[in-house]
Amino acid sequence: MTANLVLIVGGCGALYFGAEWLVRGAARIAASLGVSPLVVGLTLVSLGTSAPELVVGAFAALKGETGLLFGNVMGSNLANIGLILGTVAVIRPLAVADRMVTRDVPIMILISLGTFPLLMDRRVDRTEGVILLALLVVYVAFTFYRADDDENLPDAAGPVAADPENDAARVRALMANLGWVALGALGLGLGGKAIVEGASYLASALGVSAEVIGLTVLAVGTSLPELVTSVVAAARQQADIAVGNIVGSNVFNLTAVLGVATLVREFPVDPIVLSLQLPAVLAISFLLWPIAWSRRRVSRAEGVLLLVVYCSCIAWIALVG
Numbered sequence: 646m647t648a649n650l651v652l653i654v655g656g657c658g659a660l661y662f663g664a665e666w667l668v669r670g671a672a673r674i675a676a677s678l679g680v681s682p683l684v685v686g687l688t689l690v691s692l693g694t695s696a697p698e699l700v701v702g703a704f705a706a707l708k709g710e711t712g713l714l715f716g717n718v719m720g721s722n723l724a725n726i727g728l729i730l731g732t733v734a735v736i737r738p739l740a741v742a743d744r745m746v747t748r749d750v751p752i753m754i755l756i757s758l759g760t761f762p763l764l765m766d767r768r769v770d771r772t773e774g775v776i777l778l779a780l781l782v783v784y785v786a787f788t789f790y791r792a793d794d795d796e797n798l799p800d801a802a803g804p805v806a807a808d809p810e811n812d813a814a815r816v817r818a819l820m821a822n823l824g825w826v827a828l829g830a831l832g833l834g835l836g837g838k839a840i841v842e843g844a845s846y847l848a849s850a851l852g853v854s855a856e857v858i859g860l861t862v863l864a865v866g867t868s869l870p871e872l873v874t875s876v877v878a879a880a881r882q883q884a885d886i887a888v889g890n891i892v893g894s895n896v897f898n899l900t901a902v903l904g905v906a907t908l909v910r911e912f913p914v915d916p917i918v919l920s921l922q923l924p925a926v927l928a929i930s931f932l933l934w935p936i937a938w939s940r941r942r943v944s945r946a947e948g949v950l951l952l953v954v955y956c957s958c959i960a961w962i963a964l965v966g
Contacts, residue, residue: 648843649842649843649846650843651843652839652840652842652843653839653840653843655836655839656835656836656837656838656839656840656841656843656869657836657840657869658836659832659833659835659836659839660832660833660836660837660840660869660870660873661836661873661877662829662832663828663829663830663831663832663833663834663835663836663870663873664694664829664832664833664870664873664874664876664877665829665877666825666826666828666829666832667690667693667694667825667826667829667830667832667833667874668690668829668874668877668878668881668883668886669822669825669829670822670823670824670825670826670829671685671689671690671822671826671886672685672881672883672886673818673822673825674689674819674822674823674826677815677818677819677822678819680789681885682883682885682886682889684788684789684889685886685889688785688788688789688893689826690874690878690886690889690890690893691889691890691892691893691894691896691897692830692893692897692901693826693829693830693833693870693874694833694870694871694874694890694894695870695871695894695897695898695901695902696830696833696834696837696870697833697834697837697838697841697866697867697869697870698717698718698721698867698868698894698897698898698902699897699901699902699905700834700837700838701713701714701717701837701838701841701863701867702714702717702718702902702903702905702906703905703906703909705717705859705906706906706907706909706910706912707909707910709910709912710859711912711913711914711915712856712858712859712915713856713858713859713863714859714903714906714912715859715914715915715918715922716856716857716858716859716860716861716863716864716922717859717860717863717864717867717902718898718899718902718903719860719864719918719922719923719925719926720859720860720861720863720864720865720868720922720959721864721867721868721871721894721898722757722895722898722899722926722930723864723925723926723929723955723958723959724864724865724868724871724955725868725871725891725894725895725898726891726895726929726930726932726933726951726955727929727951727952727954727955727956727958728865728868728872728951728952728955729868729871729872729875729891730875730888730891730933730943730948730951731948731949731950731951731952731955732872732876732948732952733872733875733876733879733887733948734943734944734945734947734948734951735945735948735949735952736876736879737879737880738942738943738944738945738948739879739884739887739888739942739943740884740941740942741884741888741937741941741942741943742885742888742941743941744791745888745889745892745937746934746937746938746941748791749788749889749892749893750892750930750933750934750937751934752784752787752896753892753895753896753930754927754930754931754934756780756784756896756899756900757895757899757923757926757927757930758927759780760777760899760903760923761919761923763776763777764914764918764919764923765919766914767913767914767916767919768911768912768913768914769903769907769911769912769913769914770907770911771907771908771911773907774903774904774905774906774907774908775904775908776904777899777900777901777903777904777907778900778901778904778905778908780900781896781897781900781901781904784896784900833870833873833874836869836870837866837867837869837870840866840869841862841863841866841867856915856917857963860922860959860962860963861959861963871890871891871894874886874887874890875887875888875890875891878890888937888943895926895930917962921961921962921965922962925958925961925962928954928958929951929954929955929958932950932951932954933951936950936951
């Protein structure tokens with residue numbers, strides 16, 4: 646019991662510092678490369694904070710624990726919008742960029758809808774895993790391709806004469822910031838793994854099923870990087886990274902986590918995924934769209950609403966499933 650508590654506490658510390666380093670490096674990379682913070686949040690930060698889900702998903706597939714796998718993915722997506730975005734909005738109302746409500750949230754919803762036909766035969770094979778990974782590649786490429794349309798893109802300072810010393814300094818700064826991102830992602834991954842292991846052992850001792858562990862303990866544990874990263878980003882007034890991280894992480898979970906897990910091992914799909922878990926993810930995703938669209942912000946009251954909906958979805962799935 647004590648060892649598990651130490652794992653959880655140590656994991657929380659690793660998550661905090663990992664998130665701090667990741668946001669610091671990502672924001673500086675965005676500024677130095679002229680890429681908007683929203684694009685960085687949707688891609689680089691999302692990939693880093695989804696590392697725990699990726700690791701857990703691969704190990705769950707390897708061991709044939711499909712309940713843990715799908716519970717982790719669907720539960721994490723629920724937690725990202727309901728628990729994390731709701732909590733961050735309660736702490737500090739978040740401004741939402743136009744491209745988020747006109748492109749990125751709809752893309753997240755479309756990818757969620759697109760998983761239905763892939764899962765309808767109650768089995769996911771490697772071909773479908775490759776399709777999911779291909780969707781991820783298209784999403785990332787599209788995000789960077791349309792980066793120029795982002796209204797938050799920093800204005801260029803105009804043509805600058807070539808200066809080898811300045812170029813060398815910029816390269817060194819870029820490498821240093823990439824180092825911060827790598828350290829941050831490592832801290833997040835180790836912290837998430839420690840928390841999940843500690844919490845899983847405690848939950849197993851209570852006789853909780855794999856599905857419930859995946860949907861709650863694993864999902865919340867592996868979503869802690871998104872929570873800490875989004876809170877730190879919001880505190881640093883990097884709302885684009887905070888919101889982009891949530892939407893991007895949901896896309897990464899459905900494409901990268903399920904795709905990589907399928908490459909590790911093909912697996913069956915439990916009926917509860919199609920009847921309860923995925924519909925709940927779609928419901929809370931559709932709820933986020935009008936909230937973000939209305940005033941291009943998520944207020945404290947709307948944050949409370951997201952938290953209530955999240956708790957209701959978890960209770961509904963746990964009771965009915």
